[in-house]
Amino acid sequence: MAFAFHILGTSSSGNCSLLESKGTRLLIDAGFQGPRLETSLQKLGIELRALDGVLITHEHSDHCIGLPALLRQNPLLKVYANQETAHRIQATQKIKPFWQIFETGTTFSLGATEVTAIPIPHDAADPVGFAIDCPAEDHQPARRVTWLTDLGHVTPVVRHHAALADVLVLESNYDDEMLELSKRPLSLKQRIRGKHGHLSNIAARDLLLSLKEWQAVELYLGHLSKECNRTVIVDNLMQEVRATKSDLRVTVVDPLEEDPVSLW
Ligand SMILES: [Zn+2]
Numbered sequence: 593m594a595f596a597f598h599i600l601g602t603s604s605s606g607n608c609s610l611l612e613s614k615g616t617r618l619l620i621d622a623g624f625q626g627p628r629l630e631t632s633l634q635k636l637g638i639e640l641r642a643l644d645g646v647l648i649t650h651e652h653s654d655h656c657i658g659l660p661a662l663l664r665q666n667p668l669l670k671v672y673a674n675q676e677t678a679h680r681i682q683a684t685q686k687i688k689p690f691w692q693i694f695e696t697g698t699t700f701s702l703g704a705t706e707v708t709a710i711p712i713p714h715d716a717a718d719p720v721g722f723a724i725d726c727p728a729e730d731h732q733p734a735r736r737v738t739w740l741t742d743l744g745h746v747t748p749v750v751r752h753h754a755a756l757a758d759v760l761v762l763e764s765n766y767d768d769e770m771l772e773l774s775k776r777p778l779s780l781k782q783r784i785r786g787k788h789g790h791l792s793n794i795a796a797r798d799l800l801l802s803l804k805e806w807q808a809v810e811l812y813l814g815h816l817s818k819e820c821n822r823t824v825i826v827d828n829l830m831q832e833v834r835a836t837k838s839d840l841r842v843t844v845v846d847p848l849e850e851d852p853v854s855l856w
């Protein structure tokens with residue numbers, strides 16, 4: 593089974609990705625309600641019981657609301673989270689999965705892959721991003737897939753990990769003007785814009801432009817707000833980034849897209 597990475601969906605209303613590497617199949621988050629997760633995996637010819645584990649970034653529902661349904665179908669599924677996140681999810685969802693507890697900032701093995709849990713600034717108990725090292729196989733090189741969404745600002749650790757990714761998924765949550773003009777209550781606007789909220793399009797672009805040397809060849813902009821963002825706005829902003837890095841492929845993931853965005 594060769595390397596494959598499928599973003600099944602990433603937006604404020606649901607996040608889930610599937611990574612396959614040398615026989616290991618794992619999900620990053622399980623934030624879909626209803627049958628969408630199973631349907632998405634079926635489209636890829638994968639059954640729920642074929643999963644080796646689920647990595648959970650944090651306890652917000654758009655990242656873990658699908659866990660109970662997943663566990664009903666596969667009660668022995670290993671769910672990887674740090675202690676604080678596991679505690680919050682267990683308390684609200686009334687589930688008792690086969691927790692695999694990791695410590696934020698450390699690296700652990702998950703099948704053929706090595707996973708590093710990256711601390712991120714967000715208004716959750718102990719939120720993380722992930723850098724997943726996938727070994728070389730057949731004619732494919734080793735690759736690092738890095739997932740960085742749900743962050744209020746860019747920290748030195750985030751910058752460090754963004755630069756080391758081969759495949760980078762970065763949050764580009766909102767357009768400043770659309771957020772300002774939206775009918776959302778002021779408190780919510782302040783939360784989103786806050787140091788522990790979400791990354792704006794401008795902040796995502798500025799992070800990428802500020803990287804002196806970075807190795808990503810695939811960049812996905814994700815976790816777009818359906819109300820306060822448009823793919824065309826993000827795409828236009830990324831022109832400057834494309835101009836600085838000719839080998840880079842940029843994909844803005846449409847929050848309305850229900851089909852997987854795949855890298856084989
Ligand atoms: Zn989220």
Ligand SMILES: [Zn+2]
Pocket residue numbers: 650652714716742
């Ligand atoms: Zn969140």
